[in-house]
Amino acid sequence: MKLKHHPLHKASRLGWDIARESAASILTYELYPLGLISKSLPTLPSLSLRGPGSKLPVLFIHGIFHNRSTFAWLKQRLYSKGFRQFKEVNLLTSIHPIPRLAEQVARETRLLIKKYNVPQVDIIAHSMGGVIGRYFVQLLGGDGLVRNLITLGTPHRGTEWSRYSIIPHIRELTPQSRTLELLNDCPPPKHTRAIAVSGDLDIVIRPKDCTWWDGVRNIHLSRVGHAGLLFSTRVLDIILSHLNTDEPMMQMNRTSPLKPNTPSKILNKTHLTI
Numbered sequence: 001m002k003l004k005h006h007p008l009h010k011a012s013r014l015g016w017d018i019a020r021e022s023a024a025s026i027l028t029y030e031l032y033p034l035g036l037i038s039k040s041l042p043t044l045p046s047l048s049l050r051g052p053g054s055k056l057p058v059l060f061i062h063g064i065f066h067n068r069s070t071f072a073w074l075k076q077r078l079y080s081k082g083f084r085q086f087k088e089v090n091l092l093t094s095i096h097p098i099p100r101l102a103e104q105v106a107r108e109t110r111l112l113i114k115k116y117n118v119p120q121v122d123i124i125a126h127s128m129g130g131v132i133g134r135y136f137v138q139l140l141g142g143d144g145l146v147r148n149l150i151t152l153g154t155p156h157r158g159t160e161w162s163r164y165s166i167i168p169h170i171r172e173l174t175p176q177s178r179t180l181e182l183l184n185d186c187p188p189p190k191h192t193r194a195i196a197v198s199g200d201l202d203i204v205i206r207p208k209d210c211t212w213w214d215g216v217r218n219i220h221l222s223r224v225g226h227a228g229l230l231f232s233t234r235v236l237d238i239i240l241s242h243l244n245t246d247e248p249m250m251q252m253n254r255t256s257p258l259k260p261n262t263p264s265k266i267l268n269k270t271h272l273t274i
Contacts, residue, residue: 021201021225028070028227043079056122056147057085057112058243061105063127063153064093064170070126073231074239081240087112093128097169098179102135109136109145120147122243126230127204128173130154130196134183134213137192144191148242151196152229157184157210175210188215197238201225 058078062070068088075086089108091101105123112121123146125133130151136142137149155162158175165171172179188194196218198211204226205211212218224232 017201017223021228028066028230043076055085055116056118056120056243057087057116058083059105059109059112059121059123060086060088061123061125061129061133062089062091062093063125063129066093066126067091070230071124074124074236077236078239078243083243085112085116091129091132094167094169098128098132098135098172099139101132102140105132105136106140106142109142113145120145122146122148122150124150124152124239125154126152127154127226130156131173131180131183134194135179137189137194138183138186142192143189146189146192149189149192149194150239150242151194151213152235153198153202153205153211153226154196154213155205155210156180156196156213159204159210160206161204184214188213193217193242195219195238195242197221197229197235199224199226199229199232201228 060068060071060075062068067090071088075088078086087108089105091104093101109121109123113119123133130149131154133142133146133149133151134154134156137146155173158173158177158180160175162170162173171177174180194213194216196211196213196216198205198208198218198220200208200220200222202208202211202225211220219238221229221232221234224234229235
């Protein structure tokens with residue numbers, strides 16, 4: 001019997017994955033004050049000799065009960081790859097409904113386009129932030145203003161946990177809620193490339209298939225959970241493979257789950273399990 005298939009090896013690996021996911025969850029909340037004391041997340045100087053990355057600004061949208069600090073690690077890694085134009089919004093997710101939050105994102109997007117004199121922006125969104133980004137793209141005229149909408153651990157079909165929230169706006173994430181039904185009845189974006197990334201260890205999204213966004217590229221990662229997506233090098237590779245491409249939008253074709261050998265293959269499949 002090969003060691004990697006041994007029950008003890010599998011149990012050990014699962015234990016390590018759970019410990020790593022727990023550490024990621026703790027870290028996201030330890031970083032929380034960082035998002036309150038500054039208008040933009042600080043970045044450390046980069047020793048990389050890489051040239052500038054994409055000329056398009058990157059807009060980050062956080063999820064429930066978080067703030068801009070959610071993206072501290074991803075922003076630093078993108079900075080080290082040559083990206084320089086960022087904006088992280090702080091949203092009152094426990095006070096305002098999704099449509100109003102999407103309006104704030106719409107304003108920030110148009111301000112970025114004007115500030116940097118660019119035709120589009122790229123959006124990276126986590127958890128509920130992905131639903132907010134979708135609302136902007138699909139219902140508020142953002143299709144085409146956004147080049148890439150990359151969602152991480154987003155409950156595109158809702159999550160059962162939201163049923164137990166005492167906050168009405170959080171219950172917008174209940175499966176078959178009016179907001180989600182409205183979004184899922186819309187056709188996928190025509191001029192924005194949308195990517196939905198999910199993790200196998202995500203216990204926030206239940207059932208697991210609620211991360212699926214019909215009609216766009218869905219990528220399911222093994223051995224990572226809801227918070228771990230924010231600190232994953234595989235997620236970083238997926239993001240870079242889309243932000244660094246100038247390829248036009250392509251027609252999506254349904255395929256069986258395949259494992260890519262290189263990040264570039266991520267661009268050519270609709271549903272991947274990695």
